[in-house]
Amino acid sequence: MDAENRKIPTHEVTYLRLRDMILYGRLEPGAPVTIQGLVSELDAGMTPVREAIRRLTAEGALRPQGNRRVAVPQLTGRVLDQIAFARLTVEPKLAELAAAHLSPPLIDRLQVLDNTVDRAIQAGNIPDYLEANHAFHFALYDASDAVVLVDIARSLWLRFGPSLRVVCAHYGSDALPDRHHEALAAMRAGDAGALVRAITSDIAQGMDQVRQAIATGEI
Amino acid sequence: MDAENRKIPTHEVTYLRLRDMILYGRLEPGAPVTIQGLVSELDAGMTPVREAIRRLTAEGALRPQGNRRVAVPQLTGRVLDQIAFARLTVEPKLAELAAAHLSPPLIDRLQVLDNTVDRAIQAGNIPDYLEANHAFHFALYDASDAVVLVDIARSLWLRFGPSLRVVCAHYGSDALPDRHHEALAAMRAGDAGALVRAITSDIAQGMDQVRQAIATGEI
DNA sequence: ATTCAAGAAATTTGATCAAATTATTGCCGC
DNA sequence: GCGGCAATAATTTGATCAAATTTCTTGAAT
Incomplete structure (x- = not known):
């Protein structure tokens, strides 16, 4: 068996x-x-x-x-700031590196993953959203072939995962960050700069959401 | 016992x-x-x-x-580039954050550690150099009270530790990076910007040394 | 007869578990 | 509250099994 x-x-x-x-x-x-x-x-x-x-x-x-x-650690404002700082340097870099290795089939796969994200948001299905969102980001990052930076990104996601879940449960899935459409458009256009900007916004938005939840004591 | x-x-x-x-x-x-x-x-x-x-x-x-x-992993140029990128964003940030918490006793302790570094370099004692150099950097970084970023820095140091040792063994301990004097002067002057620049140079120099060793096939 | 390769045995190393040990927590009587 | 006792959980060891690697053997081809 x-x-x-x-x-x-x-x-x-x-x-x-x-x-x-x-x-x-x-x-x-x-x-x-x-x-x-x-x-x-x-x-x-x-x-x-x-x-x-x-x-x-x-x-x-x-x-x-x-x-x-x-x-499971409780996020504090101080820790979140560090996570946000690290994410905002590492993940846009990963997107930039990945841009050089993007192929049409990979973009299609990312599109499929993003469709799953959209469906989860519309259905208000938070677990599915979290999983699909993670899959989308790391499918992109893995294409960078930069294992060290991907490891760092993975570790950072693990640090805010539990809190993100709580935030979603409070605010619902409507206000969730999703600059994936912009990102996909940039990939199709072969515009690495626009891709980096889209990912950067996505991260900033997500981190802000958590930051506010911490500030108002919801976590 | x-x-x-x-x-x-x-x-x-x-x-x-x-x-x-x-x-x-x-x-x-x-x-x-x-x-x-x-x-x-x-x-x-x-x-x-x-x-x-x-x-x-x-x-x-x-x-x-x-x-x-x-x-124990073998460093490649690709991996080293990622380590250098991450170090050059995380460690200067740690120095900047630490600058806000620097006290005369801590600066004195850093001075003592740097004296040990100098003595090890003059004596050509590589193990002592590696240990003291590490202690100097992380005594500073720990003062930042930024655990997440310190964790990342620790992980990065672990990745190049074995190779740095090999590089030192080849080139001797004379050409070793040591911008610690500059860093200490900046701390005493309360000049956070100068401290960040000194640490940045120190890292860049160290990573270049390893990069050259890899390029010439010495590792 | 020698060489080489395929395969089998032996050895090394990793994976997993169950039992014994030790620390921590919390409760109970005082 | 305080001290100790019971319960719970983590630590550590040693044994056992499984996988991988190396060594040895054997037999066929040259």
Whole structure:
């Protein structure tokens, strides 16, 4: 039964599952993450769960609480400013690098992903929106072939994932940032500068949304 | 015997030890890192070693090789460019943020660290240089109180640590970047702009050194 | 007879689990 | 409140299994 499962080790699968739980906000900020809890929830052994937790802690997705426990971090204004600063330098750069490698089939794939984003927004389906939005951005970034910067971007997304989910739940999915149409138009036109500007706006908008939620104490 | 050691869990100690081995170039680029090897070398159990490896892999300090093994990554020009780009945005920003929190005692401590750097350079002691240089930069960065950006900087340093060691071994310690005097003068003068420029030069110089070594095939 | 290659055995290394140990938390009686 | 006891959870070890690599063997072709 584990014919194909045997290719991917349990600790990797466990990591991916826990990572998605954080990334798509199925764990809210402040939620404690216990080893034993995950052992029974994901029914994996203790070692794979431990490794997944360590990896995500190293990526900033989880925070050690001093007393050997870890929890999903709560975003503060200070932390958000740092995330925004880093995103606004790294991700536009990734878009610029990706622009040099864009092919019609890739643009089509991005279009499909963005259609999913639109549908999720219209349906008010937040989990789907978060997943599709993430997929859109990283499909683009992966084309940059800049692994180091993509790693940094991934880590940053993990840091605001849980809070973004909360923000969406409060404000609904209407006011969500979506400069993807602009971005796609720029890609089709082969205009790297316009692509960079679209991505930059998208990020700035998203970060502002979270910033306001923090300022008004909603998170 | 482990009376005070018991406060810090083994997996944490193991992580720090392995991290320093990478950071200060005691493992050279391309070197394989085996679990069992570390179990006997660091004499820790298998689980702590596994966790240390996972954490460092997540930080980009180690690279999975497809076949369940990990190794110290070999720097390529492409990767170095990304590291340089990220360092040149993150670390000057950290210096700028730190400038607002600089106190005379901290500046004195930085001076002491830089003296150690100078002594190591004059003595041609590369391991000491690497350690003191790292300590100088991160004592400054830590003052920024910007944990997210410091995490990113740490990860970047881990990525070039092993190669920097090789470069130093080739070129000797004379041509090593050291704009620390400028930086310290700027701190004493309370000139944040000058501090940022000094740190920027220091980084640019260091990255260029490594870039040349890669270009001439020395790494 | 020598060389080379394919395949099998042995060795090394990684993955996973279960049990024993140790720390932390929270409750209960004082 | 305070101190200790029970419950919960994290840490660590060692054993066992699985995968990958290396070494050894064997047999066919030259």
